[in-house]
Amino acid sequence: MTRDRLLQILAPTVVGLIVLAGWSAVVSWNAIPVYVLPGPAAVGASLWNDGPSLFGSLWVTLRITAAALAAATILGGALAILFAQSRILELSLFPYAVILQVTPIVAIAPLIIIWVNDAFLALLICAWLVAFFPIVANTTVGLNSADRNLIALFRLYRATRWQQLLYLRLPSALPYFLTGVRISGGLALIGAVVAEFVAGTGGQETGLAFRILEAGYRLQIPKLFAALILLSLTGIAIFALLGWISRRLIGHWHESVIPHEE
Amino acid sequence: MRSILATEGLGKLFRNGTKALDGVDIVVEEGSFVSIVGPSGCGKSTFLKIIAGLSEPSFGALKWNDPGGREGQISFVFQEPTLMPWATVSENIYLPLRLKGEGRADVASRIAEVTEAVGLAGFERSYPRELSGGMKMRVSIARALVTRPRLLLLDEPFAALDEITRLKLNEDLLKLWREQGWTVLFVTHSVYESVYLSSRVAVMTRRPGRIAADVPIDLPYPRDAATRVSPAYGDYCREISGRLAEAMA
Ligand SMILES: Nc1ncnc2c1ncn2[C@@H]1O[C@H](COP(=O)(O)OP(=O)(O)O)[C@@H](O)[C@H]1O
Numbered sequence: 367m368t369r370d371r372l373l374q375i376l377a378p379t380v381v382g383l384i385v386l387a388g389w390s391a392v393v394s395w396n397a398i399p400v401y402v403l404p405g406p407a408a409v410g411a412s413l414w415n416d417g418p419s420l421f422g423s424l425w426v427t428l429r430i431t432a433a434a435l436a437a438a439t440i441l442g443g444a445l446a447i448l449f450a451q452s453r454i455l456e457l458s459l460f461p462y463a464v465i466l467q468v469t470p471i472v473a474i475a476p477l478i479i480i481w482v483n484d485a486f487l488a489l490l491i492c493a494w495l496v497a498f499f500p501i502v503a504n505t506t507v508g509l510n511s512a513d514r515n516l517i518a519l520f521r522l523y524r525a526t527r528w529q530q531l532l533y534l535r536l537p538s539a540l541p542y543f544l545t546g547v548r549i550s551g552g553l554a555l556i557g558a559v560v561a562e563f564v565a566g567t568g569g570q571e572t573g574l575a576f577r578i579l580e581a582g583y584r585l586q587i588p589k590l591f592a593a594l595i596l597l598s599l600t601g602i603a604i605f606a607l608l609g610w611i612s613r614r615l616i617g618h619w620h621e622s623v624i625p626h627e628e
Numbered sequence: 629m630r631s632i633l634a635t636e637g638l639g640k641l642f643r644n645g646t647k648a649l650d651g652v653d654i655v656v657e658e659g660s661f662v663s664i665v666g667p668s669g670c671g672k673s674t675f676l677k678i679i680a681g682l683s684e685p686s687f688g689a690l691k692w693n694d695p696g697g698r699e700g701q702i703s704f705v706f707q708e709p710t711l712m713p714w715a716t717v718s719e720n721i722y723l724p725l726r727l728k729g730e731g732r733a734d735v736a737s738r739i740a741e742v743t744e745a746v747g748l749a750g751f752e753r754s755y756p757r758e759l760s761g762g763m764k765m766r767v768s769i770a771r772a773l774v775t776r777p778r779l780l781l782l783d784e785p786f787a788a789l790d791e792i793t794r795l796k797l798n799e800d801l802l803k804l805w806r807e808q809g810w811t812v813l814f815v816t817h818s819v820y821e822s823v824y825l826s827s828r829v830a831v832m833t834r835r836p837g838r839i840a841a842d843v844p845i846d847l848p849y850p851r852d853a854a855t856r857v858s859p860a861y862g863d864y865c866r867e868i869s870g871r872l873a874e875a876m877a
């Protein structure tokens with residue numbers, strides 16, 4: 367392991383430990399009651415005790431997130447490809463994609479939950495709405511960013527539109543698309559959580575957001591913290607997984623993912 | 629000698645009102661190595677693009693000797709290597725044939741042949757980022773040659789390379805031209821390079837570009853390091869430099 371790599375792991379770990387120790391000290395010195403701010407130990411105990419039941423809820427939220435991200439990836443990618451094929455289509459639809467993006471999801475979520483009967487589907491649509499824009503926007507830029515001279519070369523060799531898309535525009539867009547997917551991974555999780563907050567109890571199955579609300583109402587603050595930690599870890603895991611996929615797909619050629627030489 | 633193409637009063641007026649070319653007359657003989665030298669911005673790239681069919685002339689005529697015209701006969705090498713970074717050396721060289729619908733297996737020997745010819749054997753599976761500037765340019769040349777073109781257009785291909793790499797690529801390009809016998813239209817801003825390589829040098833005026841002088845270079849081929857120090861080579865360089873100075877005045 368190189369010094370740099372060691373530092374990359376060591377430095378955040380040390381910061382984390384210091385924060386945990388400080389947190390613990392503040393709570394015990396000031397005798398802060400556990401229903402206001404639990405210490406790390408109480409949160410750890412709750413994570414251990416409530417973990418299994420929280421995992422069930424995490425699974426619900428995760429399913430919504432994954433489905434929304436998949437839908438955003440497929441539909442966002444497809445829409446961007448359509449935009450690249452037709453300027454008219456791009457000009458007429460892109461502004462509406464922007465409008466959807468800038469309208470806060472908390473404001474639309476109640477409507478969607480009223481309109482769509484199926485709870486899972488309603489939440490999925492909310493999460494999808496948040497997740498799909500970065501993919502559309504990034505992929506559109508990527509598809510249009512193909513090297514001008516390569517485009518000229520394709521014209522010289524009488525490439526069809528289809529060949530140009532397949533062999534030039536799509537590979538050029540791949541790094542942009544993957545960046546979009548990475549941003550959307552985090553957003554899909556946020557979208558799912560926000561939608562769950564708005565929906566309240568999501569029928570028979572309840573997601574992690576509802577467990578956070580519930581724990582708040584019941585002043586089970588350690589459990590609330592445990593749920594929050596699970597949520598953050600999930601976000602980090604999603605980001606790391608998508609980063610790993612990205613490196614696997616374009617690591618051999620794209621600058622953004624090539625490690626700097628010593 | 630039979631000509632491959634001729635232009636008569638060829639001109640280009642861009643939509644924004646820039647007149648890039650104004651009455652270019654040139655005849656390119658089959659199998660010749662013609663260089664075009666001229667000040668920056670005089671329309672050299674525009675001229676090559678018109679020859680390649682990537683841009684339409686605004687006036688004048690471009691005449692091909694063959695009734696088929698330029699179809700399938702031309703390759704282009706840009707100043708930048710213009711490679712697909714996601715593709716290996718072999719895949720980059722395969723591109724023009726792939727676009728023609730040729731199967732990879734059917735043309736494997738052709739790809740191997742040009743790869744070898746430009747001195748890239750052993751680098752087939754490398755990605756462009758792993759190659760030096762000179763090697764990237766070799767890939768670009770191999771990709772141009774794989775279609776077996778009759779006319780090779782090169783737009784300041786070696787301008788971004790260091791002097792040593794540039795001299796080596798000059799020699800190798802000349803050797804390939806002598807072996808394979810295609811016609812070359814070579815744009816450069818280096819007088820020395822143009823004289824060393826060419827059987828003819830055309831000097832262009834400032835924008836809007838015209839051909840100000842058309843000088844046959846009667847130095848015997850094969851040319852080598854001895855050519856560069858011969859008195860005749862020095863005379864030609866002086867002559868072209870003088871013509872260029874006149875053309876820029
Ligand atoms: N698409 C274009 N539209 C307008 N002007 C252009 C365009 N392409 C080139 N020009 C102008 O035409 C002139 C000749 O350009 P170019 O052929 O690239 O010159 P050179 O290759 O000799 O340096 C320049 O002044 C350039 O700015």
Ligand SMILES: [Mg+2]
Pocket residue numbers: 672673674783
């Ligand atoms: Mg130029």
